[in-house]
Amino acid sequence: MDTDQVAALEEMLKEASSEIAEAEDEAALERARVRWLGRRDGRLTEVLRGLGSLPAQERGAVGAAANRAKEAIGQALERRARALAEKGVEEAPPGVDLTLPGRDGWQGAVHPVTSVIDEICDIFRGLGFTRARGPEVETVWYNFEALNTPLDHPAADEHDTMYLGPCTVLRSHTSPVQIRTMQAHQPPVRIVVPGMCYRRDPFDASHAPAFEQIEGLAADEGITFVEFKWTLAEFARRFFGPETRTRFRPSFFPFTEPSAEVDVTCMICGGAGCSACKGTGWIEIMGAGMVDPAVFEQVGYDPERYTGFAFGMGPARIAMLRYGIPDIRMLYDSDVRFLEQFAR
Numbered sequence: 391m392d393t394d395q396v397a398a399l400e401e402m403l404k405e406a407s408s409e410i411a412e413a414e415d416e417a418a419l420e421r422a423r424v425r426w427l428g429r430r431d432g433r434l435t436e437v438l439r440g441l442g443s444l445p446a447q448e449r450g451a452v453g454a455a456a457n458r459a460k461e462a463i464g465q466a467l468e469r470r471a472r473a474l475a476e477k478g479v480e481e482a483p484p485g486v487d488l489t490l491p492g493r494d495g496w497q498g499a500v501h502p503v504t505s506v507i508d509e510i511c512d513i514f515r516g517l518g519f520t521r522a523r524g525p526e527v528e529t530v531w532y533n534f535e536a537l538n539t540p541l542d543h544p545a546a547d548e549h550d551t552m553y554l555g556p557c558t559v560l561r562s563h564t565s566p567v568q569i570r571t572m573q574a575h576q577p578p579v580r581i582v583v584p585g586m587c588y589r590r591d592p593f594d595a596s597h598a599p600a601f602e603q604i605e606g607l608a609a610d611e612g613i614t615f616v617e618f619k620w621t622l623a624e625f626a627r628r629f630f631g632p633e634t635r636t637r638f639r640p641s642f643f644p645f646t647e648p649s650a651e652v653d654v655t656c657m658i659c660g661g662a663g664c665s666a667c668k669g670t671g672w673i674e675i676m677g678a679g680m681v682d683p684a685v686f687e688q689v690g691y692d693p694e695r696y697t698g699f700a701f702g703m704g705p706a707r708i709a710m711l712r713y714g715i716p717d718i719r720m721l722y723d724s725d726v727r728f729l730e731q732f733a734r
């Protein structure tokens with residue numbers, strides 16, 4: 391009886407080994423494992439489970455044989471699994487070497503200027519401003535005259551741009567979208583306008599002949615200088631950090647009165663003075679002002695009833711400040727070694 395059982399186990403081992411050796415794929419191998427070693431009714435599992443009911447003098451020899459068979463089947467399964475995996479490698483399509491190390495997947499990212507634009511527009515959305523757009527090819531009227539800038543005014547010289555025809559230009563700022571929006575909508579108007587602008591500027595470390603601007607305009611009843619200053623100071627705190635202070639320096643734009651350049655405390659030195667702020671502790675981030683009544687007259691708003699403010703900033707410059715980029719051209723070179731630093 392004892393020897394019969396041991397012989398039967400050897401027979402099972404043979405059968406199992408040849409089934410495993412013939413398994414053509416992982417699924418067949420798994421079926422073989424379940425048939426022989428499956429927890430519930432694997433054939434060898436059943437033998438092992440039955441050991442307890444054997445007479446004591448048989449238990450030792452049969453138990454030893456059963457455990458040997460279990461181990462042998464386990465090893466055969468492993469060997470076959472390895473062989474199948476290697477076969478997979480051998481069968482890789484021609485020209486594909488599956489033993490080469492893996493490569494990182496390419497990760498794209500939003501351009502730093504685009505992400506600054508989105509962040510700025512999001513902040514202004516939180517302050518009640520919607521996003522508007524306008525054409526990059528403008529008429530001279532929208533780009534200059536409607537903005538209270540006669541062509542023979544010295545302010546027009548600073549905005550020398552590319553003429554596409556006698557009356558059409560590549561817009562030199564996003565301010566014409568102020569006019570277009572006010573022509574299309576009655577107050578209240580609160581908009582931010584991101585977009586490309588063009589000027590006959592050199593392409594150097596701090597200028598680009600094609601660059602982004604974000605325009606802002608608020609026009610409503612009862613807007614005062616207080617709302618103007620608070621809105622821009624609050625924007626600066628939300629964008630640069632809660633400690634940021636803001637300063638308004640008198641300036642001139644034909645379409646705002648009074649006009650200001652807006653400075654924020656230098657984000658590098660916190661206002662103590664460093665090379666980034668040329669020792670002043672302040673960095674200029676935009677031009678701004680209260681809307682000139684002459685502009686309201688152009689679009690048919692009653693200047694006795696409505697007041698407002700406007701501002702314009704360059705997100706590329708702001709991206710340079712934020713990320714410590716020394717040359718504006720790096721933002722337009724499309725050099726992946728530079729840009730991939732902004733992939734999150």
Ligand code: PHE
Nearest residue numbers: 563565643677678700701702
């Ligand atoms: N359009 C002006 C410029 O490009 C900036 C500006 C916008 C100033 C709105 C005041 C108000 O220089």
